[in-house]
Amino acid sequence: MSDPIDFYFDFSSPYGYLAATRIDAIAAAHGRGVTWRPLLLGAVFKISGQQPLTTIPLKGSYAQHDMLRSARWYGVPFKIPTKFPVNTVAPCRAFYWQHDKDAALAKKLALALYHAYFAEDRDISSPEITCNVAAKLGIDKAALSAALNDVAVKERTKNEVDAAIERGVFGSPYIVIDGEPFWGADRLDQVELWLEKGRW
């Protein structure tokens, strides 16, 4: 089996959510695993001078329309969250804490957090809500709640975000296959072709 591919995403990114529902199946069809790497887009945007898509004149209202239409295209439940975007430090820390215990469960947690935010309009920036979503999966709520303020978990998360920025990741979703970067859920067709035959 070749190296896993890297899947970078922010928990507040609608297109990250859409890609998250497919990326493992796409990779598995080509005998590849996927390493999920949540990041904090706010930190990235500070460097690249970007703004959240929905706040840009003209583009913003189109973006909301496109998110809804693309979600229907993917067949994925989706509402524009009441609060958008949100700070995703809590989900991000929860993910890495869980990842180091059980990577498969961490992916389930990520999908559940995405679903809570984009399908159920629950504000996952809240540590309490993040912990509740985790508890539904059988994750120890008290342990997670403590972990969210644990110095080592904070450091682990920060290092991941720094490493992503170092690598040039500037958006979500952002997928890297053997060094080849693909930005956006709308590059999943190119991701598939790359997995199939490499450079074309």
Add this chain to the structure above:
Amino acid sequence: MSDPIDFYFDFSSPYGYLAATRIDAIAAAHGRGVTWRPLLLGAVFKISGQQPLTTIPLKGSYAQHDMLRSARWYGVPFKIPTKFPVNTVAPCRAFYWQHDKDAALAKKLALALYHAYFAEDRDISSPEITCNVAAKLGIDKAALSAALNDVAVKERTKNEVDAAIERGVFGSPYIVIDGEPFWGADRLDQVELWLEKGRW
């Protein structure tokens, strides 16, 4: 036959170029015509506060890589032009002038200008080069050259750009089907589905 779909693009837009090579065939497969509407993205960006993609930190170098890879994906010849982006007032005026005489020939001219810029690295911001590209298609070079400075042609072009901005067009390519907007060459798959069955 239903109403034609609207295809907005800037002559300096690589993804506009890629979409231009396919949009008529996609529409024709569903019994639809296409009205091509070149615009001046510089004027649009002033309003929406955007910058050319390649000038944005991090995103810029990825964008160049993605353009090349996407062009190979489309099977379309492509080089990053030496001067990019360029002012596309001359190609835009040439298009509308030609369009009012012979719309089919205007599309051929648009494709030839795109090819000159993105495949042959010719600076189509130059009125002289724009006229030379047109002359190759049998268009009267002297007449076109005069038209580029004609008040009526300038006004016609300005009105088209203003109408596009008024409609909320903020990028290239931007396709509108019966009022439904699609931004980006990577929405051509959704454009096809919309033409096939309307809203999903």
